[in-house]
Amino acid sequence: MTDLTELTIAQAREKLKAGEIKSTELTEAYLAAIETANAELNAYVKVTSDKALDMAKASDERLAKGEGGALEGIPLGIKDLFGTKGVHTQACSHILNVFEPPYESTVTQNLWNDGAVMLGKLNMDEFAMGSSNETSYYGPVKNPWRSRASNADLVPGGSSGGSASAVSARLCAGATATDTGGSIRQPAAFTGTVGIKPTYGRCSRWGIVAFASSLDQAGPIARDVRDAAIMLKSMASVDDKDTTSVDLPVPDYEAAIGGSVKGMKIGIPKEYRVDNMPEEIEKLWQQGIDWYRDAGAEIVDISLPHTKYALPAYYIVAPAEASSNLARYDGVRYGLREHGKDITGMYENTRASGFGEEVKRRVMIGTYVLSAGYYDAYYLRAQKVRTLIKRDFENVFAQGVDAILTPATPSPAFEIGDKELAADPVKMYLNDIFTVTVNMAGLPGIAVPAGLDNSGLPLGLQLIGKPFDEETLFKTAHVIEQAAGKFSPEKCW
Ligand code: GLN
Numbered sequence: 001m002t003d004l005t006e007l008t009i010a011q012a013r014e015k016l017k018a019g020e021i022k023s024t025e026l027t028e029a030y031l032a033a034i035e036t037a038n039a040e041l042n043a044y045v046k047v048t049s050d051k052a053l054d055m056a057k058a059s060d061e062r063l064a065k066g067e068g069g070a071l072e073g074i075p076l077g078i079k080d081l082f083g084t085k086g087v088h089t090q091a092c093s094h095i096l097n098v099f100e101p102p103y104e105s106t107v108t109q110n111l112w113n114d115g116a117v118m119l120g121k122l123n124m125d126e127f128a129m130g131s132s133n134e135t136s137y138y139g140p141v142k143n144p145w146r147s148r149a150s151n152a153d154l155v156p157g158g159s160s161g162g163s164a165s166a167v168s169a170r171l172c173a174g175a176t177a178t179d180t181g182g183s184i185r186q187p188a189a190f191t192g193t194v195g196i197k198p199t200y201g202r203c204s205r206w207g208i209v210a211f212a213s214s215l216d217q218a219g220p221i222a223r224d225v226r227d228a229a230i231m232l233k234s235m236a237s238v239d240d241k242d243t244t245s246v247d248l249p250v251p252d253y254e255a256a257i258g259g260s261v262k263g264m265k266i267g268i269p270k271e272y273r274v275d276n277m278p279e280e281i282e283k284l285w286q287q288g289i290d291w292y293r294d295a296g297a298e299i300v301d302i303s304l305p306h307t308k309y310a311l312p313a314y315y316i317v318a319p320a321e322a323s324s325n326l327a328r329y330d331g332v333r334y335g336l337r338e339h340g341k342d343i344t345g346m347y348e349n350t351r352a353s354g355f356g357e358e359v360k361r362r363v364m365i366g367t368y369v370l371s372a373g374y375y376d377a378y379y380l381r382a383q384k385v386r387t388l389i390k391r392d393f394e395n396v397f398a399q400g401v402d403a404i405l406t407p408a409t410p411s412p413a414f415e416i417g418d419k420e421l422a423a424d425p426v427k428m429y430l431n432d433i434f435t436v437t438v439n440m441a442g443l444p445g446i447a448v449p450a451g452l453d454n455s456g457l458p459l460g461l462q463l464i465g466k467p468f469d470e471e472t473l474f475k476t477a478h479v480i481e482q483a484a485g486k487f488s489p490e491k492c493w
Contacts, residue, residue, distance in 0.1 A: 004029035005170040009074050009227040012173060016063055016073045023063065023073025026173075027056035027117055030075045034119065034171050040493040043156075043166040045080055045138045046088040047120040055117040062115065071234055072115030077172035079163050080121045081128055082108050082218075083207035087118075091209040092136040093126045095329045095354025097336040105207025106239045107176060107218045114234040119172050123162030126356045127326065128183055128211045131431035133161025134416065135358040143191055143413050144169040144489040147455040154413040154457075157187030157431075163221045164191040168489055174222040174231050178208060180215045181314050182435025185447035188221050189408035189460030192449045192487035194228045194477065195221045199467045200442035201246035202232075204239035212321035213244075215314075215439040224486055225448060225478045229253035232470065248468055256471035257478045262296035266476070267401035271307035272434060274410065280453045281407045288405050288450055288461045291483040292476075302401060304392040307437055309385045314436040315429055316369050316382035322359075323366025329354060361425065390441040397466050403476050406434050408447040408460035434462060444470050448477040450484045458487050 004026050007015065015021045031049050038044050052075060059073035083089050083101040090096035104112075112118070125135040132155040133141040143156040144165055156165040160177035164187035167175050177184045179197035188195030196219045203218040210216060220231035233254070238247040268289060273282075289299055331337040331350030338349035355363070369378035396404065410433055414421065421428045438445040443464055450461040461480055465473045 005033050007173070008223050009071070009173050009230050012074055013230070019063070023056040023059040023117060024053065026073065027052050027075045027119070030119055030172060037169055037171055037493045041142045041144060041165050041169055041171070042139055043123055043141050043162040043169065043171055044077065044120045045092060045123050045162070048087055048118055051087070052117050052119050055112070059115050059117060069114035070230065071111060073117060074115070074173050075117040075119050076111060077119050077122045077163060077166045077175040078108055079160055079176050079178060080124050081178050081209045082176055083209070084108055084118065084121065088121050089209070090137070091127045092124045092138055093354065093356070093359065094137045095336050095350070096334070097354070099335050101207070103207055106204035106237065106241060107208065107235045110237055111176070111234050116234070122166055122175060125159035125161065126359050127209065127322070128159040128178055128180055129322070129358050129362055130158040131182070131186060131428055132414070132421070133158040135356055137356060140416050141165045142416070144493065145191060145413060145457055146489070146492050147457055149455040152415045155190065155416050157190035157413065159183040160187045160195075160221060164188055164193055164195070167191070167193045167221050167223060169493065174220055174227050176218060176235065177221045178216060178218050179439065180211050180318060181439050182432040184219045184221060185435050185445055185460070185462060186409050186431060188447040189449070190413040190458070192458030192489065193221050193223060194225050194446065194448050195219065196228050196232060196446040196470065196473060197438065197444060198232060198236065198470055199444045201244050202236045202444070202468065202470070204237060204242040204245045206239055206241040210325040212318040213325065214321060215318060217439070225474055225481050226254060226257055228446070229257060229474045246468070251471055253471060253474050256475045259475045260296070261292065261476055261479055264297045264402040264476070265300050265400050266292045266297045267300050267302035267396055267404040269302050269304045269307065269404060269406060271304050272406045274433060277410060281410060281459065284451050284459050284461065285405070285407050288480060291480060292405070295479050300401060302396045302404065304396065304437070306385065306388040306392050310389055310437040310440055311429065311433055313382040313385040313389070314432070314440060315365070316378050317386065317440070319362040319366035320370050320379050321366070323363045323370065326359070326363055358425070386440050389437055393441045393443060393464075403472050404464040406462045406464065408434060408462040410434065412453045412457035412459055438464055443467060444473055446473040446477045448480045449487045450480050452487065
């Protein structure tokens with residue numbers, strides 16, 4: 001038998017069902033892989049070995065009786081943003097020091113109900129604020145990929161950097177992630193994995209630590225399109241505890257894979273041809289266009305005229321909501337408490353030592369744009385821009401476009417500690433240039449590996465779909481996967 005950790009979710013599912021392998025063996029193989037690699041990659045902040053083995057044993061018992069759910073016995077990694085009952089949940093922040101919630105998030109509960117096994121909690125940017133996983137209280141995550149041009153350690157992207165690194169390095173069969181402005185799709189693109197941010201409302205946000213509530217959505221990072229479809233089917237649900245979750249049946253996403261794209265209209269937005277875009281990204285995009293043309297799709301040039309305002313508007317709306325959401329971390333109810341001479345002093349000391357620099361920056365920006373004199377000029381205007389961005393997409397879809405093809409990121413993975421990016425937060429924010437529009441409009445978007453750059457690093461393409469039309473994204477992304485092949489890093493850990 002080859003290494004069990006090489007099996008995709010779909011492959012492992014068949015072998016488990018047929019009784020060819022046991023979940024306990026599979027889980028042990030992943031725990032051993034984590035043991036070997038995690039000191040180097042720092043993808044997990046907490047490994048729940050005992051819980052994993054207990055869950056695997058229970059799965060094996062169900063499988064032996066011919067029972068079991070859609071993910072029975074499949075070992076997964078969980079982003080530290082998801083509340084997991086009695087297990088480390090800190091959003092990789094010091095302010096949630098030793099927090100173990102007395103509840104389980106709806107998304108993770110859905111996964112356990114379908115038989116999945118929890119390997120542990122995955123590293124991420126603090127409160128999901130970042131594009132490189134360098135803002136984590138637990139330190140940066142390494143991308144398992146290396147450039148042929150240098151031996152430097154690379155970022156896995158962010159904020160779901162631990163999820164992407166763990167999936168790429170075979171430290172879990174698949175992982176949960178969240179995306180507020182690109183945090184599923186950008187790390188997927190940086191690590192040669194597949195990540196889908198579903199339509200806002202497709203997955204319940206209940207029990208997930210809130211960053212920007214009108215933008216946050218959970219989704220999977222997986223090794224291929226099929227595995228992403230399997231995971232999303234389990235994660236998605238309507239939920240009484242989240243009034244923004246939508247009561248629509250969850251389709252069988254896997255069934256959409258392999259369908260023909262003949263006659264479909266794929267839109268190419270001219271506004272995504274940004275200044276200084278590396279030639280390799282431009283080439284990759286053209287390659288994607290050619291693949292669709294060859295598969296019989298119709299390529300149409302489209303315009304999304306308000307695209308250029310998306311990033312600035314996002315960096316008003318997201319910090320505004322974050323400043324409000326993060327007001328609850330005051331040292332009173334849970335997490336860290338630093339004493340002070342009075343209650344105000346206690347609040348101040350707790351928040352000063354509990355939050356990292358990027359989180360403080362966002363809280364300050366958010367408080368500023370919501371303050372009495374500036375609300376209309378910043379927050380209200382950003383909300384209006386958001387409506388215009390949404391309308392751009394509606395117009396294009398009304399013209400019969402089925403999906404929109406863009407690059408996923410403006411560059412491949414960069415070095416950990418990149419000085420230029422560290423010195424200028426706006427440069428870091430520019431990583432999200434192709435992804436934030438999708439969150440602002442509440443649409444689904446998928447990132448799929450499409451090739452390697454000249455130094456051998458993975459690059460991704462993004463497909464954007466109509467609301468609740470994730471099926472088209474799985475179908476169209478699969479065409480790219482078939483043409484480009486799959487990508488895995490050479491073992492360097
Ligand atoms: N990089 C973006 C930010 O820092 C997006 C983060 C996310 O999607 N969680 O806000």
